[in-house]
Amino acid sequence: MTLSTKIAWDDTVLPFQLDRSDIRGRVARLDGTMDQILSQHNYPRGIEAMLAEMALLTALIGQTIKLRWKLSLQVRGDGPLRILATDIYAPAKEGEKAQIRAYASYDQEKYVEGADPFAQIGKGYFAILIDQGKGNTPYQGITPVAGGSLAACAEAYFAQSEQLPTRFALSYGHSTEPGGQSGWRAGGVMLQHMPKASPHVTGEGGSGEEGLLAATDLLDDDDSENWNRANILLDTVEELELVGPSVSPTDLLLRLFHEEAPRVFDAMPVSFGCTCSETRVRESLSIYSAKDIAHMTKDDGRVTADCQFCGAHYDLDPLSLGFEAVKNPDGSDI
Numbered sequence: 001m002t003l004s005t006k007i008a009w010d011d012t013v014l015p016f017q018l019d020r021s022d023i024r025g026r027v028a029r030l031d032g033t034m035d036q037i038l039s040q041h042n043y044p045r046g047i048e049a050m051l052a053e054m055a056l057l058t059a060l061i062g063q064t065i066k067l068r069w070k071l072s073l074q075v076r077g078d079g080p081l082r083i084l085a086t087d088i089y090a091p092a093k094e095g096e097k098a099q100i101r102a103y104a105s106y107d108q109e110k111y112v113e114g115a116d117p118f119a120q121i122g123k124g125y126f127a128i129l130i131d132q133g134k135g136n137t138p139y140q141g142i143t144p145v146a147g148g149s150l151a152a153c154a155e156a157y158f159a160q161s162e163q164l165p166t167r168f169a170l171s172y173g174h175s176t177e178p179g180g181q182s183g184w185r186a187g188g189v190m191l192q193h194m195p196k197a198s199p200h201v202t203g204e205g206g207s208g209e210e211g212l213l214a215a216t217d218l219l220d221d222d223d224s225e226n227w228n229r230a231n232i233l234l235d236t237v238e239e240l241e242l243v244g245p246s247v248s249p250t251d252l253l254l255r256l257f258h259e260e261a262p263r264v265f266d267a268m269p270v271s272f273g274c275t276c277s278e279t280r281v282r283e284s285l286s287i288y289s290a291k292d293i294a295h296m297t298k299d300d301g302r303v304t305a306d307c308q309f310c311g312a313h314y315d316l317d318p319l320s321l322g323f324e325a326v327k328n329p330d331g332s333d334i
Helices: 003-009 032-039 045-062 150-162 221-234 239-243 249-260 278-285 290-296
Strands: 012-018 023-030 070-077 081-089 098-106 124-131 139-144 166-176 182-193 262-264 268-272 303-306 313-316
Touching: 012 045, 012 249, 023 032, 023 045, 023 221, 023 249, 032 045, 032 098, 032 182, 032 268, 045 070, 045 081, 045 098, 045 150, 045 166, 045 182, 070 150, 124 150, 139 150, 150 166, 166 221, 166 239, 182 221, 182 239, 221 249, 239 249, 249 262, 278 313
Parallel strands: 098 268
Antiparallel strands: 012 023, 012 262, 012 268, 023 182, 070 081, 070 124, 081 098, 124 139, 166 182, 303 313
16 A cells, blocks of 8 residues: 555545445544544553543444534443543534544552553443534443453443444554654454344343343344354454555455445544633533632632643633633633
């Protein structure tokens, strides 16, 4: 693949469909975007890897719905790795990029670098939240943390909450390309069986961990054969094929699924982006009284706020905050 072709596929999500198998999917590549997401923080390498996996899952899942505003993934646990959170925002206008951001929260004293970071989540939940914007009721679906990886958690979520057989093959890491350029690269494939008119209904538990439903619990014999065949083909993928840069997503699909008649659609470009602003901080504080604002005020007489996603720092005059503010943001009297 030439350099120009590589650049064309950097930071994109490519939708596709396997016409002979009734399966849809996505191929994602996050290159410079992943570097930007992780450069906003100074996390241990194991947590960076977990956040890379979350961001990759978010890019893949966010492209499967008609997203008008925001899709979020969250993992919360009772272990040293307490929170993993990602957001993807739909393009504001046609032709613009979707924006993705991520952050993690962990106990620096208890987190053990070198140990399995997924195991350090402990017991908790995996959630997908969809907010289509003003006038729409947000949707939230939750499943337990299970399966040994974030990808397995997402697969369990789709089986349990959406009753959609789903499979992810992901690769990510910090690498150095010929010439000395180093950085994070991530790539993955998502397979998902098309929805059925009559969803699976059972009063019994599934065959997955902790009795959760699994893909095989949701398919009849014919669909199961197609699904198993597509998964066997996906099992042949190599990590370097997933992340590139030598194999384009279209070439990868042909290599893996040429007998399944893959059909591709328009790719969606993605980039790092954060929606935080001073205006949004002020709006979030507008519900508080002057007494509440006083409790938030630091010894130097200022109220400060930091964005967990991008690290932006906001330094504000407490007299301009809350519903009892006596000053405008510019310092003039109200």
